[in-house]
Amino acid sequence: MEVTPASPSQGDVVTIRIAAQPEEEVAIIISFSKTLSVVDGKYEWILEDVQVPSTPNRVSVRAESVANVHISTKIIFLPITKSATATDGVVTISQGNVPIGTYDLRLHGYALPNATAVTLNVTASATVKTDSEGIYDYSYNTSNIPLGTFRVEAGSVKKTVNLNEKGSSPPPAHAELAIRDLSVYPPVSSVGSEIRVTAMVINTGERLEDRMIGFSIDREPYTEEQVSLESGESRYLDFSLTGLEEGWHVLTVMDSSRSFVVVPAQTEDTASRVFEQLKGVPSELVADILDSVSPKATSNETARELGLSEAIEVIESAVELGLTRPFSTLLLNMEKDEGATLLISVEPRGGSALLKSMYETDPQSCAALVEAATSLESTVVVEILDLVETDLLSQVLLEIARLPSTPSTVARLLEGMSPERVMAVARSWIDDGHLRELGLVLDEAPEEMLNTVTGNLEKEDQLLMLPHLLPETFAQIDPGLLTLPDLTVIDVSVDRSDAMKYLITVDIRNTGVEPTCVDVTLTVDGSRADTFTVDEIRGEEELTVEFHWE
Known part of the structure; x- marks a missing residue:
């Protein structure tokens, strides 16, 4: 990742160049903090001309030392x-x-009582796709970023950028070496075999750098190599590791590291014995280790060979050690009903850990397995889901709702959860634009849940959700829960100026006390002919809208 200019001034447009795989999707994250003074117990920050250059995106604000926060704009x-x-x-x-x-x-x-300042931590993210050569240039205007430092992340690459005052001198040029593409292959090898290490060293600074690069194994120096790189220049280093003892090891170079495992040349241990050997091994390596040491532990026949009770004991032991990934893969690869049976047989805390790992591995297959488990024992699935974070819960239920003919499954699961969890899912889906899926689920939901969701939504969110409900679903909503605009059509008149032209006049009144906005749409023979947007109509106000139709 390269940020240009390297030392921008406030108001500059910085260009973030990403180099990745061709057609790869990369998440770009820009974050910074802003401190605001408190005046008469309140705080305020006005941002003008904030540009949103691409979608999908997300903006998040974390406010500290506050009683509440409001963000106002116009869309x-x-x-x-x-x-x-x-x-x-x-x-x-x-x-x-x-x-x-x-x-x-x-x-x-x-702000909180007696607070003199509040802190706002702002994070803006977007997902972009590189071109056929693996390059993407992302532009960001720094006008609304405070002076000081802000952070840029692209995938796993992170960089801190200093934002200067307009007209000030940038800091002096510096040299900076970074490690990219550190690799240890294979990650699991037997005693006596050769292990290859490769690493790319790049000079991300602005002047020549001549330095000795040292590699260590388990914090002990192993080898070193001299590099001399101009600004922007890179070089690959590679060497072999031999003579390492059985066990897991850590290779370190500068601020990067990789873990790998050396195992006996032949091992016949059972799955339970493998767990004893794996204590302390990084969990990201466990799937490779189990494949290498004991294929029985990750084969699709494991549960059948061990029997259900022993399989449950083995999986729960793995979860205790944080080794969920190989067994989440196991469940996903089994027959769906068998995997579902295992999921609901494991104690809920272990089931929630497996669920998270399964979703990270394959969201759609995870949703299908949870749907199957719900048909077997929905109360146990609810217990498992109640232990996962709200974001993961929303994502899993969304994937289930997208399966053919399964919105009713989501409604069934939500019915067993607290109103707070139900509303967290509903608000998450609305914020992320998943209104169709929310409508499908609420069409299947009991009347009590439908009214709970409707009554706890703000007016703007109600207006977004209601068009996605079936008429018979809408009819079940308690009218007292709706905060729709109090608009009444007083009169409609049609005047024909000639054989083909009509003047259609619509008089409307806001019978409420709060100002609102409205789209007045003219529909002829079932087709939309024209729409007039009323930006604001105050309480008790009347106005006239005219349409000229041919």
Whole structure:
């Protein structure tokens, strides 16, 4: 990743160049902090011309020392305010899939009593795809970033950038070496075999760097090599490791490291014996180790060979050691009903750990297995889901809702959860634009859940959700829970100016007390002919909308 200019001034547009695999999707994250003074118990930050260059995206604000936070803007002339109440002075508010465009934002709220300043931690992320050569240039305007440092992340690469005041002198040029593409292959090898190490060294600074690069094994020096690199120049280093003892080892060079394992040339241990050998081994290596040392531990026949009770004991032992990945793969590769039986037979804490690992491995297969487990024992699945984080819960249920004919499964699972968890899922789906899926689930939900969701949504979110419900579902909602605009059509008149032209006049009134906005749509023979947007109609106000139709 390269950031240009390397020492930008506030207001500059920085270009973040990413080099990755061709057509690879890469997450770009820009984060910074802003400290605001508290005046009369309140704080405020006005941001003008905030640019959203691409989608999908997400913006998150974590506010500290506050009682609440409000973010106000306009999207397509519609005033939007998103609010959240703090817990212990801290609150995070986020929005995903913001449409591409330029926005004026107002962040404001009340601080905690006696607080003199509040801190806002802002994170903006976007997912981009590199071109056929693996390159993507992402531009970001720094006008609204405070002076000081901000952080840029692209995939696993992180960089801190110093933002200078306009017209000030940048810091002096410096040299900086970094390690890229550190590899140890194979990650699992037998005693006496050769292990290859490769690493790319790159000079990310602005002047020549001449330095000795040292490699260590288990914190003991192993080898070193001299490098001399101009700014932007890179070089690959490679060598062999031999003579290492049985066990797991760590290779370290500068601030990068890789773990690998040396095993006996032949081992006949059973799965339970393998667990004893794996204590202390990094979990990311366990799948490779089990494949190398004891194929029985990761074969699709493991559960059948061990029997259900022993298989459960083995899996729970693995979870205790943090070794969930190989067994999440095992469950996903088994017959769906057998995998579902194992999932609900493991104690819920272990089941939640397996669920997280299964979702990271294959979200769709994970959803199908959870759906099958729900048909066997929904109460146990609810217990498992209650132990996972809200974000993961929302993602798993979303994948289930997208399976053919299974929105009813999601409704069944949500029915067994607390109203707080149900609302967390609903708000997450609305924020991320998954309104169709939410509508499908609520169409299958009992009336009590439908009213719980509707009654706890803000007006803007209700307006987003309601069009995705079936008419018979909408009819089940308690009217007292709806915060729809109190708009009444007073009169509609049609005047024909000639044989082909019509003037259609619509008089509307806001019978409520709060101002609102509305789209007045003219539909002829079932087809939309025209739409007029009323930016604001105040309480008790009347106005006239005219359509000219041919």
